Amino acid sequence: MSQALPPVSVAERLAERIAALQAGTAALKSERGQNRAVPSPLVGEGQGGGESRRCGGEGRAQLSGAARQTCENLVLDVIGLCVAARNQPYMQAALAAWDDEGPCTAIGHGRTLSAAGAAFVNGTAAHGEDFDDTFEGGPVHAGAVVVPAVLAACERYARTGEAALLGIAVGAETLCRLSLVAPRLIHRAGFHPTAVLGAVGAAVGVGAALGLDRRQIVDALGIAGSMASGIIEYLAEGAWTKRLHPGWAAQAGLRAALLAKHGFVGPRTVIEGTHGLFNAFAHTTAVDYDSLTEGFGERWLIETLAFKPYPCGTMTHPYIDCARRLAARGVAPGEIREMVCEAGEGTVHRLWEPLADKQRPPNGYAGKFSQPYCIARAFVRGNVGLDAFTDEAVRDSLVLELARKVSYVVDPANPYPRAFTGHIRVVLIDGRVVEERQPHIRGGAQEPLTRAEIEDKFRLCGRYGGWDDARTDAAVALARRLFDGESDLGVLRG
Numbered sequence: 001m002s003q004a005l006p007p008v009s010v011a012e013r014l015a016e017r018i019a020a021l022q023a024g025t026a027a028l029k030s031e032r033g034q035n036r037a038v039p040s041p042l043v044g045e046g047q048g049g050g051e052s053r054r055c056g057g058e059g060r061a062q063l064s065g066a067a068r069q070t071c072e073n074l075v076l077d078v079i080g081l082c083v084a085a086r087n088q089p090y091m092q093a094a095l096a097a098w099d100d101e102g103p104c105t106a107i108g109h110g111r112t113l114s115a116a117g118a119a120f121v122n123g124t125a126a127h128g129e130d131f132d133d134t135f136e137g138g139p140v141h142a143g144a145v146v147v148p149a150v151l152a153a154c155e156r157y158a159r160t161g162e163a164a165l166l167g168i169a170v171g172a173e174t175l176c177r178l179s180l181v182a183p184r185l186i187h188r189a190g191f192h193p194t195a196v197l198g199a200v201g202a203a204v205g206v207g208a209a210l211g212l213d214r215r216q217i218v219d220a221l222g223i224a225g226s227m228a229s230g231i232i233e234y235l236a237e238g239a240w241t242k243r244l245h246p247g248w249a250a251q252a253g254l255r256a257a258l259l260a261k262h263g264f265v266g267p268r269t270v271i272e273g274t275h276g277l278f279n280a281f282a283h284t285t286a287v288d289y290d291s292l293t294e295g296f297g298e299r300w301l302i303e304t305l306a307f308k309p310y311p312c313g314t315m316t317h318p319y320i321d322c323a324r325r326l327a328a329r330g331v332a333p334g335e336i337r338e339m340v341c342e343a344g345e346g347t348v349h350r351l352w353e354p355l356a357d358k359q360r361p362p363n364g365y366a367g368k369f370s371q372p373y374c375i376a377r378a379f380v381r382g383n384v385g386l387d388a389f390t391d392e393a394v395r396d397s398l399v400l401e402l403a404r405k406v407s408y409v410v411d412p413a414n415p416y417p418r419a420f421t422g423h424i425r426v427v428l429i430d431g432r433v434v435e436e437r438q439p440h441i442r443g444g445a446q447e448p449l450t451r452a453e454i455e456d457k458f459r460l461c462g463r464y465g466g467w468d469d470a471r472t473d474a475a476v477a478l479a480r481r482l483f484d485g486e487s488d489l490g491v492l493r494g
Helices: 010-033 065-085 088-098 113-127 143-156 161-178 193-210 214-225 241-260 279-283 316-328 347-353 371-381 397-403 450-465 469-486
Strands: 100-105 336-343 406-410 422-428 431-437
Touching: 010 161, 010 214, 010 241, 065 113, 065 143, 065 161, 065 450, 065 469, 088 469, 100 113, 100 143, 100 161, 100 279, 113 143, 113 241, 143 161, 143 193, 161 193, 161 469, 193 214, 193 241, 193 279, 241 469, 316 347, 316 422, 316 431, 336 347, 347 371, 347 406, 371 397, 371 406, 371 431, 431 450
Parallel strands: 336 406
Antiparallel strands: 336 422, 422 431
């Protein structure tokens, strides 16, 4: 027996919200063209405020200044991460495997590609070192999917920086909100939420940047649902497939938007339908669809995106900080009998188990998803940087000796995924106990990185990828002005 279809679907409600944002932007552009004194397009009053303002009448929702700053930070962060990864073997393979040329920039490479090719290559690079932004509520990685898709579309179709800003904001916000519809369930079912939901976020981001109307946005959503994919079996042996998930989602979303633009029809009940996105990937339709649409364009969740200080799984970061503080207190590795960490149940199957394997990761990439290794590395070597995840680094005997003493207990009160916390209880050989806790992730909403720290991270990534100071300075300058001019990415090639 077929289920009755709703008169207005979730996708149609979302498209209505996006259309209101587009209308407000268009109206402001018209008013500026008449030399009327109005705020800059897309940005409401109160540049540092938490919520966006409405300007000039009902229905003209705009970005807050904080949300625009997040989008600027996303662009800079993604560019840096692409440069950091450009010489890595997985990126050489990804670039060589994409065989269609075109006018679009593969960041850090001389070769240019089609829009879909650039979206794939840049999305794969941005996530390749697991150093990209995270939305704590999901968790999902918005920038690595949405920024490459929107920049490729804007470069290919000569859209302005203003259009890129709208697309990045809409796409990233959609992806973050989708992750709140069914928290933990997609991961629990064996799928990667960034990969599955990213195709949908990229589709509406590109659609908004290219000016798709409401019906076309709905179709793009419907088409993207059939392109969504991404399993988490990479966890078994540290295979590379997680790295390509954002790239694949970026190009899938771009293709979905282009198909919709040219009249291809997708199911309007793609989100909540009997055979829709959440029933397929979360195995239920009893979820919170209002999280996606309520306040969209008025309250911006992307303001809370976390920018990573360490190139590994975000849930591990507070534990790394705890380990570094414990080492700074003068505790020596040889004095330790055991290190026991309180952990959220939802992190165990990805970061803690099988425990013996996590205590001795098989390769550098697997080390990024091992809390025992990351904690031990931070304690023994004082930090966890890009050089901590080579195949040679994860064979460090001193680190592995400590990692085998690291274990966990599930804390039923742990707030994951609403917040990422850290805890380490160290029992010393002489019986003494020392302990550290951290209530939030550094780089997130409670303790955000400054713009200067994000630029410092960018320069670190540039050096790691082989760029000199002149190249990195030019890229920083581009990121600062991108939303105020044309989408010219030529300075990022080579």
